[in-house]
Amino acid sequence: MIFHTLWAYLYYAFLLVCCGYAIMRGGRSEYYGAGIMTLGSLSTLAVARAFGSSWSQVEVGIFAIDVVGLVALIFLAFRSDRFWPMWAASFQLLAVTIHTVMLLDPQITPWAFGTGAVFWAYPMLLALAIGSCENVVLAPDRRVRAG
Structure with missing residues (x-):
């Protein structure tokens, strides 16, 4: 299964470190981003375990999760005053593009499809x-006051 490889353990450790750091250090945008990425990763794990994932054809459940994650990150990028959500949404778009390419040309090797679809999670994190x-949080006495 997907969670029985060293790479999967490394990914989930990286997910835990990056999202934990975002929750501890970040602001509202980072909280939402960590939630989107954690929920997407855990949903992908659940779908892959429930339905199997051979990466030899389009993984419809994982594709749907990636599209929902893309929409959430785009929404976050529009609503946030931070720059990183645009990068994260761009990386997620690349992951969705890999699924779309597999729809158009199903002869792509499973290794290339699986690696291409999973790789973009690392730059997102x-x-x-x-x-x-x-993210800079100013002390109350150093904040700029309006009016």
Whole structure:
């Protein structure tokens, strides 16, 4: 199964570190981003375990999860004053594009399809972590007051 490989353990450790850091250090956008990425990853794991994932054809459940994640990240990018959600949405768009390419040309090898679809989660998490690192929370006496 998907969770029985070393790469899967490394990914979920990276997910835990990046999302945990975002929750501890980030603002509202980082909280939502961490939630979107965690929910997407856990939903993908559940679908892959329930229905199996051979990556030899379009994984409809995983594709649907990726599309919902893309819509959520685009919405976050529009609503946020931060720059990192645009990067995360762009990386998620690349993951969705890999699924779309598999729809158009099902002769893509399972290794290329699986690797291409999963790879873009790492830069997304990295964008979240960098965005959290750049989040500056000013002390109450240093905030700019309007009017």
